[in-house]
Amino acid sequence: MSQNFVRVRFAPSPTGPLHLGGIRTALYNYLFAKKHGGTFILRMEDTDRKRWVSNSELYILETLKWCNIEPDEGVGYGGPYSPYYQSKRINIYRIYINKLLEKGDAYYAFDTDKDLDRKRKEYHDSGGSFSYNYKIRMKLNNSLTMTKKQLHDKLRSGSSYVIRFKIQPGEKLNMYDIIRGNIIVDTDHLDDKILLKSDGVATYHLANTIDDHIMKITHVLRGEEWLPSMSLHILLYKSFGWTPPNFAHLPLILRHNGKGKISKRNANLDFPIFPIQWKVPDTKIIIPGYRELGYFPEAFVNMLALLGWNPGIKREIFSLQELINFFSLEKINKSGVFFDVKKANWFNKKYLNKKKEEIFAFLCEEIKKRSIDKKDKDYLWKIIHLTIDRIHFIHEIWEHSFYFFISPSSYEDHFFHEICNKNAISKLDNAKILLYYADKFTSVNLKLLFTTNKQKIMQLLRLALVGILRGIDIFIILEMLGKEESIRRIEKLINQIKEKI
CATH class of the missing domain: 3.90.800.10 (Glutamyl-tRNA Synthetase; Domain 3)
Known part of the structure; x- marks a missing residue:
């Protein structure tokens, strides 16, 4: 294959937002062009004026920019084959x-x-x-x-x-x-x-065949739904006396439950299908996309690339440049691929460790928003290192670390009612005394203090310090909060129990 003459196009219809299948088509075209030193073109196939939606074009351009797979030529970028709108051709x-x-x-x-x-x-x-x-x-x-x-x-x-x-x-x-x-x-x-058509407008079949030839497209990478049209397009090429491009029809992205393919009509599913948020024209409806839900563009693109393509090695984490280096059309699946949002979350988690500065900035903003006394940097960094393995998204850091900054305002309901008795108060009083007389308030030393009746007192301590029965090691929490704050929170829980009994 000539390294200099690969020209591919992504040619969406501006009839609404791009879904996972659409942006994956753009990604594969981009990867293939870059792999072969070719050109990636953006063309608007906007002949269907009845279904045209006003903000679609800006949405497409913003999506490609967010994914860092911007075109070399076409709508918004110019080039020698302008106009890149079918309605103007x-x-x-x-x-x-x-x-x-x-x-x-x-x-x-x-x-x-x-x-x-x-x-x-x-x-x-x-x-x-x-x-x-x-x-x-x-x-x-x-x-x-x-x-x-x-x-x-x-x-x-x-x-x-x-x-x-x-x-x-x-x-x-x-x-x-x-x-x-x-x-x-x-x-x-x-x-x-x-x-x-009767209004004098060319159909997709005619327009895209002519445009692909005039724009010197060498490879047409598009969704499987266009496979039945391939024969007509080949016949049109033959009729014009032109050499057809190489065709590759990409597999469908299927819903994880096996009930059909993912499409724009699935926007109300319990997982996102749009890369960035979509504002439904003439309404106040906003459908969040992966960007707004906290996914990193690198993680999103990495996940998307492997949704139908297999590099043939065990690795799953690839930078954009590595995806370009490994990409080949021959390793794309023939059959449909199932999308699982849990896997998308897994990819995002893998990229979190490279985003610690962003997590730090987010945590500082959360503290500022709540008018909490500013903690020193070391304290914040320690919290991030302690909790990062528990989160998939930057915005989750607060719900996994709030108890390092503020005392619980409520307690896990079921367990709180279970411990509303004098026995629990007695255990908490004992814990308070142990903590008060502890010489070294370190997690290692505190762990040695609590050796008997461990599980119940551990749960009581966690409820007092955190408010819920989740969180990192309780002795590390005690050390981080310090003696005074830990005892203050235990006394607060004791008072709450006394009010209930």
Whole structure:
């Protein structure tokens, strides 16, 4: 493969936010381009104006920037093949559609929606299924059944029409997909797809084929849902006399429960499917993305890369440059891959150790927000080192360390009611005395003091100091809080129990 001529494109439709499958397609295109010293292009396939959503384009650009997989060329970046919007390339498509018409590989079809609905009903009632193909096109209202004069008159009258591609039957179309290998399609089974809609706008099939050729795209990496369209695109290339690009159709990303693929319609699932938050236009609805939920872009990209691609080694943590170095289309899975949000969390946790400065800054901000007396840096760093293994996200640091700064304002309900008795008060009083007379208030020394009836008193101490029965080693907490604060918190719990009994 030539190192200098790889050109790939990510061509989303601006009809809403990118979901996991969409951004993974962008990522694989980016990795492949960078691996081969090629060019990564962003193109907007915006011919479907009915479904166009105003803030989609900015969303796509911001997402690519957050993931650090920015294009070399295209929308927002410029380049030699501008415009990179299909809606602004209508005149270009007109030139090429006329070439197909002149060659006889395309034709005008004047059938109305009512005509076609009637035909579908006829076929359905007789137990068949309607397809606008070589078997039926000569019985329908199109230029193939008209004289030149009839066609001329029809066009002059302003009759609405579409332009369809004329499939030649009886051909075994041999195609190759880099991921799936050889694919053979019988053209008898293909219908005459619309290339130009009645409003004069090119369909995806025509526009993307022409654009890929003009923009010198060498490899088309796109979702598996486009695999059935590959035969039409190859036939269009042949009709124009062009060499088609190399195709690779990426596997679907499936929901972990096995119930279908992940798509924009799954936005209300119990896990995020958008890279960054999506503000639904004309509403106050905001759907958080991975960025807003606290995932690092590096962790998100790392996770996404391995969602359908396997580098063939046991490692799972890769920098973006390492992903580029290892990436190959041949190691992409053929079958769909299951997404598990727990794995996404695992990836984020792996990147936390590189983010300690950010955790420190976040903790300082939390302290400031609550007007807590500022602790010295060593104290904060010690807390981070003690708790970092318990968190997956920076924002979780507070819920795992709050008790180092503030006394509990409430107690774990079930256990608190269980210990509302004189026996618990007695044990807490004893613990208070032991702590008061402790010579060295260190975790090692304190551990030696509490040798009998350990479990119950440990739980009571934890409730007094933390408020919940979770947290790091209780003797380290005691040492960190110091003698006075520890005793103060034990007395507070004793008073709370006395109020209840």
